[in-house]
Each structure stands twice: as structure tokens, then as C-alpha cells.
Amino acid sequence: MKTFIGSLIAGLLLALPLSAHAGNVTVKGSDTMVILGQRWAEEFMKTTPATKVQVTGGGSGVGLAALQNGTTEIAMSSREIKDAEKQKLRARYNTTGVQIPVAKDGVTFYVNEGNPLTALTVEQLRGIYVGDVTNWKQVGGPDAPIIVYSRENSSGTYVFVKDHVLDGEDYAASAQTLPGTAAVVNAVSKEKNSIGYGGSAYAKGIKELKIKKGNEDIAPSAENIKTGKYPLSRDLYFYLRNKPAGEAKAFIDYALSPEGQAVVTKVGYFPVK
Numbered sequence: 001m002k003t004f005i006g007s008l009i010a011g012l013l014l015a016l017p018l019s020a021h022a023g024n025v026t027v028k029g030s031d032t033m034v035i036l037g038q039r040w041a042e043e044f045m046k047t048t049p050a051t052k053v054q055v056t057g058g059g060s061g062v063g064l065a066a067l068q069n070g071t072t073e074i075a076m077s078s079r080e081i082k083d084a085e086k087q088k089l090r091a092r093y094n095t096t097g098v099q100i101p102v103a104k105d106g107v108t109f110y111v112n113e114g115n116p117l118t119a120l121t122v123e124q125l126r127g128i129y130v131g132d133v134t135n136w137k138q139v140g141g142p143d144a145p146i147i148v149y150s151r152e153n154s155s156g157t158y159v160f161v162k163d164h165v166l167d168g169e170d171y172a173a174s175a176q177t178l179p180g181t182a183a184v185v186n187a188v189s190k191e192k193n194s195i196g197y198g199g200s201a202y203a204k205g206i207k208e209l210k211i212k213k214g215n216e217d218i219a220p221s222a223e224n225i226k227t228g229k230y231p232l233s234r235d236l237y238f239y240l241r242n243k244p245a246g247e248a249k250a251f252i253d254y255a256l257s258p259e260g261q262a263v264v265t266k267v268g269y270f271p272v273k
Contacts, residue, residue, distance in 0.1 A: 023051040025247050029063015029076035030156050031180045032199040033236050036103060036267045037076055043263060044254045051247045057180070060156025067239055068092065073248050075239040078105065078156035078199070079163075093241050100238040102255050104270040105199045106220035107160055107232040110185060110206040112192045117141045119210035119217040122231060125165050128195060131172030136193065149184050149196035150175040157181070160234060161197055200225070201268030225270050236269065 027037050034057040041053035055076075063075035068088045086096040109125060111117060120128075120139055127133035128146055137143045150171055151158040162168065178184050181198030188196045189205045200208075200220050210217040211231050224230035244252050254260045261271035 023247055025051060025053045025074065025251050026072045027053060027055045027074045027076060027238075027251075028058060028066045028072040030060045030078040030236070031057040031151075032078040032105065032155075032157055032201075033076040033103075035201065036236070036264060036269060039263050039267055040251070040255050040260055043259070044251055048250065048254075051250065053251055059152060059154035060159070061154035064239060067097065067241060073240065074252070077237045077239055078234065079159050080237070081239055089241060095241055098240045098243055100240070100244075100252060100256075101235040101272050102238050102252075103236040103261075103264045104225055104272055105201070105234055105236050106225040106230045106270075107157060107164075107197055107234060108200050108203050108220045109195060109197045109209040110188045110203060111195050111209055112188055113205075113207050114192045115141065115207060117209065118207075119212040121212045122165055124212075126167065126169070129161070129166055129171055129175065130169045131174060134174075144193045147191050147194035148172060148175040149187050149194055150177055151181070151184065151198070152177055152179060157198060160232075164232060199269070203268075222270055235272070 027041070034055065037055040041055050044053060045051065060077035060079055063072060064077055064081060064085050066072035067075040068085065081097060081099065089095055089097050109120070115136070117136070117140060124133065124139045128139070128148060129150070133139060133146065135143065135145055162171070178187060178196075181202045184196035184198050185202050185204065185206055188194045208220055210219045213231060218224055218230050220230050220232070225233045238252060238255070240248065256273060261273050264271045
């Protein structure tokens with residue numbers, strides 16, 4: 001009996017590491033990147049069925065926090081990691097993390113299709129989002145109050161807009177916070193006097209504003225974003241605690257392969273290779 005129990009325990013101990021490993025890759029973070037991460041996972045698992053890739057959103061800040069507390073292997077982020085987040089990684093894992101650009105995007109401001117405006121300057125957008133501009137007629141539009149939609153502060157896009165459009169100023173208290181870019185697009189498509197922002201892949205059912213710079217109106221087009229001409233171009237990132245290995249490396253290699261970068265284009269973002 002003792003021999004049987006000993007053999008059973010030994011067998012369980014041998015099985016545990018395999019069960020824990022189980023070929024799983026966890027990916028968490030940016031809501032902007034969720035649709036891209038999910039498409040990569042679907043395509044990757046077709047050719048690598050032994051590996052399960054689980055992709056969830058929550059925002060870039062949530063993904064990077066999960067990387068810090070060890071509950072995700074890969075964090076998706078639409079902004080660069082902050083110094084404070086690096087310090088937390090260093091304190092717990094003695095690393096500042098590994099940054100891998102996987103796609104390009106252009107933060108786009110959306111208005112309702114019924115809005116006659118086609119372009120605004122970055123300064124005008126700043127005025128709207130800090131609360132100095134509250135009526136469309138102040139920026140050449142109709143005489144109507146502006147309904148402002150924003151993202152939660154855990155969103156990398158929220159941080160990007162605060163840093164690159166608001167120059168670090170706080171959002172107006174009247175800005176309504178919505179839980180994801182899809183929710184912003186849905187709200188702007190229904191409210192004719194509204195404005196919102198998000199990734200270019202979500203810009204469907206609404207009008208994308210161009211950025212007015214001098215005498216030129218610059219569209220968030222593929223060419224302008226890839227070359228950096230569009231003023232609000234940005235990279236989208238994977239972050240890991242250490243150099244990728246095993247199933248995570250295989251998944252990232254796929255995302256950066258010609259097949260994976262073709263998925264980027266199909267989703268509506270732009271390849272890095």
C-alpha cells in the first residue's frame with residue numbers, strides 16, 4: 001500500500017509541472033490592442049493547437065500591473081511603460097522589462113458623421129478636452145454645445161492624449177468617461193454634437209478628423225502613420241518581464257512574421273515590418 005501511495009504521489013509531482021505549464025500564454029492589457037491580440041491568437045492556434053493563447057483587455061495600465069504582479073506573461077500597451085512601472089518590475093523581478101513594438105497606430109479624433117468639420121488643430125483639440133472650448137462655433141462648427149467623450153485613466157490612449165494633446169493638463173471635469181474605444185465610437189455615432197478618440201482600427205460608423213497643421217490637413221492614413229507625418233502616430237507594444245522564451249516567444253515570433261503583420265493590416269492598424 002505504501003508503495004502504491006508513494007508511486008501515486010510521485011506521479012502527481014511529475015504531472016504538476018506539465019499541468020502548470022500546459023502550453024498556455026496569457027496576454028492582457030490595452031483595449032486598443034484587444035482585437036489585434038485576439039486575431040493573432042486565433043490564427044496562431046490554428047497552426048499551433050497545443051498552445052492556448054488567452055487574450056483579455058482592461059487597459060494598458062491594467063496589463064502592465066498584471067505584468068508586475070505576475071498574472072500575465074505578456075502585457076499589451078498602447079503607450080510606453082512609465083518609470084514607476086519599471087521600478088516596480090525591478091523591485092520584484094530585478095528587471096525593467098522587455099519592450100517589443102508589434103504594430104503602429106494613429107490616435108484619431110472622431111466626430112459624428114453629421115458634423116460639417118473635417119479638421120482641427122492640436123491646439124483646438126486641447127481646448128476642447130481641457131474645457132476652454134465648449135461650443136462647436138468656437139472652432140468653426142455649428143452653434144451647439146460639445147459633448148466630450150474620453151477613456152478611463154487606465155487606458156494607454158488616455159495617457160497618450162493627455163501627454164501629446166493636452167500637454168499634461170487634466171481633462172475637463174465635464175468629459176464623460178467610457179470603458180473602451182468601441183463604446184466611444186458607439187456614443188459618437190449616436191450623439192451628433194459629440195467628439196471622442198481612439199485607435200484608427202475602430203474608426204467605423206463615424207467621421208475621422210484630420211489634424212490641421214499650417215496650411216495642410218493631415219489624415220490618419222496608412223502612409224501618414226507609417227512615416228510619422230500624422231502628428232499623433234504611435235507604436236503599439238508587447239511588454240514582458242524577461243526576454244521571450246518558449247510558447248510566448250513562438251507567439252511573438254508569429255505576430256512579427258509576414259503572416260502576423262498581414263493580420264495587423266486586416267484589423268486596421270499598420271505593420272512595423
